[in-house]
Structure formats: structure tokens, C-alpha cells
Amino acid sequence: MSITPTIERVVRRLETRAPLDEADRDGLRALPFVYRSLDAATYLVREGETPEYCMMLLSGFAYRHKVTGQGDRQILSVHMPGELLDLQNSYLAVADHNVQALTRVELASVPIAALQALAASRPQIARAMWIDTLIDAAIFREWIVNVGRRDSITRISHLLCEFALRLRAAGLGDEQGYTLPMTQEQLADATGLTPVHVNRVLQELGRRSLIDRQKRAVTIVDWDRLRRVGDFSSRYLHIERGGPTTIESAA
């Protein structure tokens, strides 16, 4: 809060994707960028736009979503501090989905041209960004499975497991729990359920002593059982490289 976040967090995160040397790191630090602090719910990218900046999320959370013709929203992914938003939209002419701030966010907007130039001159950076995108895609695939073939209890449990591991990898949230930055309505839009049903499922998970919650703070009471109930395997997150990646037995 008191310390202005820097792009160091982004550098460190990118290093978990592919090894970088000091010149690579300096290249990232030398990127031109505009610092911005935005309120929750602000749109960072709108479907149909042609983005000119790639945003680095320095603090706070963001999410991608689409809205159907019937007005239903589907959340596609949730992003955590240190992540590069919109490598997705950066190389394609027109954004095919929205990116919105989930909480208050601080971000560094880097001109796409500068980012592309850096990627061209530093192969390891290109490689790290490439791998980062591949992992994003791996998470999209898992979400297809989650909404397509899992029942509501499994689905919510799975999402809670994913958040636990990703928050931990991001250096947030401690061993056994974390504070969900999402409302139950947003949880519903991420899982293809209704807010009412999400509420009932969360209560059920509490009744089964899998989680415990006070407001948005989720305590994972029994990681291993939650993992099994959520049909969760961390394989798709591809977080084997450095950093603390296990909560007890993460697999």
C-alpha cells in the first residue's frame, strides 16, 4: 500500500517462465511506460477496440470476460499482480473480449511497439512471454473442462484450488487461505452458475469442513480433500519452475 509497486514484480514473474539474464531484466526495466492507478470495475480493454498498450498489472486484480447476446456474462480468466495483461490482444488487430479491473489496480502501460521491439531483440524475453501465453491457454482449456463437465460443487472447489496455488505463486495469500477478491456474482460468472447457487455451494463446502469463510476470506480447512472434491490437479498450471509451488501435496 505505502510502497509504490514497481515492475520488479513483473520481471520476477516472467523469470518463472524462462530464465532471463541481467541484460534481459534491464531491457524490461528500460521499457517506456505510463503508470496508472484505476478504480475497481474500470474497463482496461473493450471488445472491438484496437489496443495500443500492453498492461503490466503491478497491484490488484483484473479479469477478462465476454457478454453473450442474451446479456449473460462469462468470466474467462482472473489476473494477479505481476502478470502481463493482454499479450493476447497485443498481436491481434481487434480485441475479442473485455478486460476489466476486479479491484483497484495499479498498472504500467507499455506501448505495444516497444514491447515487440524488446521481444525481437531479446530472444529469452520473447520465449518467456510466449510460454506465459501458452500457460494462459492451458488455463483456458482447464476452464472449458470446468464449466463443461463438472458439477457445481466440483466446479467451485476447483476454482478455489486454482486460486490458492496461483496466489501462492504470486506471493500472496498464505499457506491455508486467502482473501477472495471476487463477489459471489463474479464467482458465478466465472463458473457458469448463478449467484444464488454459488452461495449455496459455498455453504455446502463449509458444512463439509472443506473451507471456512468470514466475508471474503477463505480458509482452506482441508486442502487434500478440497483438491479431491474439486478434481484438481496442478499440472495445467505448469508451475514447476522456481518459487514456492506446493501446499502440502499440490499435485
Add this chain to the structure above:
Amino acid sequence: MSITPTIERVVRRLETRAPLDEADRDGLRALPFVYRSLDAATYLVREGETPEYCMMLLSGFAYRHKVTGQGDRQILSVHMPGELLDLQNSYLAVADHNVQALTRVELASVPIAALQALAASRPQIARAMWIDTLIDAAIFREWIVNVGRRDSITRISHLLCEFALRLRAAGLGDEQGYTLPMTQEQLADATGLTPVHVNRVLQELGRRSLIDRQKRAVTIVDWDRLRRVGDFSSRYLHIERGGPTTIESAA
């Protein structure tokens, strides 16, 4: 059938992603590869494996899928002739999903090292492959929306629309229809429905004069209405670059 397919189709397809010059094309043609012809249902990659080859699909169809702990299968994507399978798994140590032949397929297996070397030496090829992966991810996102927030009629219609445009872009299937290479059970696994329900939805689409089918051959009777019923917009396919991309009004 009678003509042995070559990687020319792959070259041409990659050119729709980013412009390539003659040296780029020659680089692709010079890649070492093993030609293989495999029966339908053969596994090309299994979850948990470390793939050493990237496959180019010369003819036939393939698909990616995962199986849940409860044994339910979810199809993640369907691939058409000319596509590079497994750029996804090539840069990540362990495959997080299966890739399987949907029909009899012919493919060229390229050692990953050779592909990476080519990408490193020819930036435009790297760029084209990168963009190709981004479009794959865009399709994954749309599928999340499809299974997460659309009802069964919309869901099936949407899938039929996507196949129509992609087959057309691949130079297969004519103006108004195509032959589905999938069983209704596979259609069910792609949409998160049951085979029984898929059957009923297909019949309903026929009753509404949106499609007409004889066996697997689907005729699109009214593209524009099917598009609306399926809540379909082609934006996420990012097929604006060269080649025939519109069926009447594709948007």
C-alpha cells in the same frame, strides 16, 4: 485421397497468420519430418507425456480433450488440415491434455528442436506461429463462453457456425454446408451436453429449417438465422487476413 498431401498446405495456412517471404517458406519446406498416416482414434499425444515432435496435420481431423476424475470427457478443440498441432505442448515440459485423431489422419512430425531453431532464425515464422497460438487461445475463450453461458440450441448452433467458417477458411466444405467429421457423442463432448440431448437439438434445428442433414452431411439452410440463433460472431476467429472468409455476411 490419391494425391499425397504435402506441407504446402501448412505453409499456406501459416501465411494467413503473418506474411512470409520465399526464404521463410523454404525454411518450412526444409524442415526434417517423419510422415505418418494413422487410423481414426489414435492418440497423438497423451496427457502427462513430454512430446518431442510437433505435428503438422496434412489431412484429416484431430481433436484435443481432457477426461475428468469422474470419467467425463471434454473436447477442447477440433483441428483441421493444415494446422500445426501442439505448438501448445511443444514449449511446455509436460502435456496437460490429450490429442487424438478424429478421422484417419496424415501428418508430418517435426522434431521440436528443429522447429524452435527455425523460429529463432526466421522471425516472421515465429511471429506467424505466435499469432496462430493466440488465435487458438481466442477460440478456447469462446468455447468457455459457449459451454458456460449458452443453452443447448444456441451452443450447438454456435459450434456449427464455427465449423462452417473454419472449414471454409481451410478450403474444405462448400458455401452452404459440410460433412461433420464428428459423431453426436463427440459433439456432446465438445459442448458439455449428452449425446441424447445433442440428437434432440439437431432434430430441433432441422425442424426450424436452420439446417438439414443426411447422415453427417450438414446443410446450412439459413446461415443468417443460424448465426443469430447461435449467438455467433466471427470476430474471435480473427480470419480477416486473405482467403475466402465470408459466407454471405460472416460477421
Add this chain to the structure above:
DNA sequence: CGGTCGTTTGATTACGATCAAACGAAGTGG
């Protein structure tokens, strides 16, 4: 001609949606 696979039909069930309303916490303005 028998066997397998995929499609089709019918009857019943159930999971999650929908509708409706109350409740609680946080923020705003008088």
C-alpha cells in the same frame, strides 16, 4: 448374417435456474 457402433425415441429424474424477498454491511448526505 451376426456384431458393433451410432442414432433415435420414450419415460422419468434432478441439478441448477428462476422468482421473490429479507437481511446485513458499507458508504453518502442531510
Add this chain to the structure above:
DNA sequence: CCACTTCGTTTGATCGTAATCAAACGACCG
């Protein structure tokens, strides 16, 4: 400081889409 609003959560009652169960049918293949 306290009404008042707003937003998110919670509860209850009912509904409906798609799942499930079961079986027959049709096509292709050896």
C-alpha cells in the same frame, strides 16, 4: 450521527432444461 441508499449475501419456493435410464433401430463391416 443517523436516515437512506446501494450492493452483496442469504433464504425459501417453484420451475425447467438437460441428464439419466432404457431400449429399439439403422448402417456398416467382417
